[in-house]
Amino acid sequence: MYREFKSPLTVQLEITSKCNHRCTHCYNYWRSDNSIETTLTEIDLIKIMENLRNSEIMQMVITGGEPMIFSNLLIKGLELAKDFGIRCSINSNSTLVTSEIAQAIKRNNSSVLTSMLSFDPDKHDSLTNSRGSCARLVKGIKMLIDEGVSVGVNMVVMKQNLYDVYKTGSFANSLGVKNFTSTKVCPSLGDNIFEKLKLDKDDNLILFDQLLRLKNESGIDVDTLTAYPSCLSQDWNKYGKFLLGRSCSAGKTFCAIGSSGKLRACVQHDEEYGNAITEPITSIWKKLGKWRDGSLLPDKCKKCQYLYLCGAGCRATCQFFGDIKSLDPDASDSCDFKPITDEKNKIELIDKNLRLKVNPIIRFREEKFGTVLNTSKSRITVVTNDSAYLLKKLIDRGVFTLDEIFCDYSLNIESAHKFMSALYSKNVLVKEDLSK
Ligand SMILES: C[S@@+](CC[C@H](N)C(=O)[O-])C[C@H]1O[C@@H](n2cnc3c(N)ncnc32)[C@H](O)[C@@H]1O
Ligand code: SF4
Ligand code: SF4
Structure with missing residues (x-):
């Protein structure tokens, strides 16, 4: 059903499961059990990086846990990525930035996507369960920007901060960040707090409206990192940017590698297919066939005329609700609609004399x-x-x-x-x- 790539194009590498925060919403399903905290050794990091190079991975994200806790490992990863020609960025809460880390990020042409939960420090701190974390984050962002590092902010949006999107984006913009993404909270498998956090279907439009206002008023790049079902709204003219071409890439062009080397289809999913410390990624990748042959898709989506633009939402969320093959909770009951426009298909012809x-x-x-x-x-x-x-x-x-x-x-x-x-x-x- 989907193209069979020889290996993933993008990999998220969780160099550690350890974190200095205890975010209420964090999708890392291992976080409730501190006893299983693991961190890659430098030797295993090198083996994984060589594996990524040999499997022709084009881009990677170093993440965790909090990757800046282990600055030597982070910097080693950045250096190897640069040597191996792999585009590399970092996901971090940016509370542990030092000038050594900032300089290494800059030197190795990397960038940072940092988490911010609200412009309101008290709310941010209460969601990270770490007093003073907002002040440390702002300090970290400034250090990175002063060093010339490109910084983006990702805000995980839940009931508790839904109406803070616009103000948080404006605050991020005032700090000099390059882009602002708002990502709907997704469940942590095995967790039971999600019911208190999750957005209702219409809440997503409240989120989009704030992003569009932010873009109009400040010019900052805005987006969402969520694989939304395209039928969440029929107003593709207004919301097409967030709803079209958002197909989830788990197991199709993307995978996660955990802090013990185990390879999974998605950062949110716990099923393991092999170990990237000891096995070629190209071989492990072959075992993820069910993510790309359509067998995880709901029957309704398989027949939908918009599947090529959509991708049927988030399978991990569906698994959390009991059936990985069910319809995404944000999908419409009927996919038999005529969208208001199909912006995605319009290609503007360029001037033939443009240099x-x-x-x-x-x-x-x-x-x-x-x-x-x-x-x-x-x-x-x-x-x-x-x-x-x-x-x-x-x-x-x-x-x-x-x-x-x-x-x-x-x-x-x-x-x-x-x-x-x-x-x-x-x-x-x-x-x-x-x-x-
Ligand atoms: C798990 S964190 C690891 C890196 C780092 N500790 C951080 O918070 O940025 C990676 C990314 O996932 C996002 N994230 C965490 N929990 C999430 C959830 N339940 N739903 C959606 N995104 C989530 C974070 O905001 C961050 O951008
Ligand atoms: S800082 Fe990142 S890894 Fe740590 S708990 Fe928060 S979202 Fe999870
Ligand atoms: S019915 Fe399924 S494939 Fe069609 S637009 Fe909705 S979620 Fe996407």
């Missing part, structure tokens, strides 16, 4: 069915091998206009114009001056 070049940070990975292009953390595009060959030629060429290449490579103007415009919208092609 362009291939994005200099592009990476290529060959698959049986074509070539994967990766230009940033969230940008994955698959093209045919012929198109990848053309892009490599265009890299050698440097700057070009579409008019020039239509002629030089005898391309069909109409289809090539659409294709190149799509590549431009996906940041594979950029304006000449942007790439300088």
Whole structure:
């Protein structure tokens, strides 16, 4: 049902399960049992990193637990990722930033996605169960930004902070962060507090409205990290950014590796398929077939005309409610609707005289069915091998206009114009001056 990649494109590596916070909402299902706290040894970290390189992983996130507790391990991971050509970012609560850590992040071209739960320090501290954590977070963000590190803020949204999204985003913006994501709280498997935290279906629209207002008023990049069902709302004109093309990537292009090396389909899911310290990731990956062959999808979604834009929401959430194959609780009872618009399918044609070049940070990975292009953390595009060959030629060429290449490579103007415009919208092609 989904394309069979030879290995994941993106991996989240939990270098430790240990954390200095006890967040009420944290999805880490192991957190209630301190006795099973584990941390990778440096030798095992190196083995996993070599495994990631050998399996051609394109990007990774170092996470935990709290990865900054073990700064030596974190810095080693960053250095190896850079040496191995793997794009790497960090998820952290940013309360333990030191100048050594900030400098290492900058030096290794990494970035940080940090958790903030409210602009209100008392509320933030009560949700992290750590007094003073908001003040330490603000200090950490400032240290990172002063060092020139790109920082994004992720706010996990639950009943307790639903109406704080706009103000928290504005606060993050005032600190100089680059982007703000609001992510609906998801359950921790085996937990029983979720009923008190979870958003109702309509609460998600309250969340989206605040993000859209924030974007309009401040210009900061906003998004959500949630794999929403597209049928949560039929107003795709207004909410399409959050609802379309949000397919969950667990087991399809993504997996998590825990602090004992065990590989899982998703950070929220506890099923283990093998150990990345001792087994090639490419072999373990083959065992995750059920995540991509459609067998975990509800029958209703398998027949839905919008599945290609959707992905049927979050399977781990469905498992928490009793059946991994059930309809996502945020999905509509009927997928037989006509959306208000289908923004996602509109490609704006670019000016054929625009001076362009291939994005200099592009990476290529060959698959049986074509070539994967990766230009940033969230940008994955698959093209045919012929198109990848053309892009490599265009890299050698440097700057070009579409008019020039239509002629030089005898391309069909109409289809090539659409294709190149799509590549431009996906940041594979950029304006000449942007790439300088
Ligand atoms: C588990 S944390 C680990 C890294 C670090 N300790 C932190 O809090 O950023 C990774 C990410 O998951 C988010 N997160 C934690 N619990 C969540 C939940 N129940 N639902 C959605 N996101 C959650 C955090 O905000 C953070 O962005
Ligand atoms: S800081 Fe991160 S890992 Fe620690 S409890 Fe909070 S969300 Fe979980
Ligand atoms: S019915 Fe299923 S596949 Fe269709 S839009 Fe809703 S969640 Fe997505």
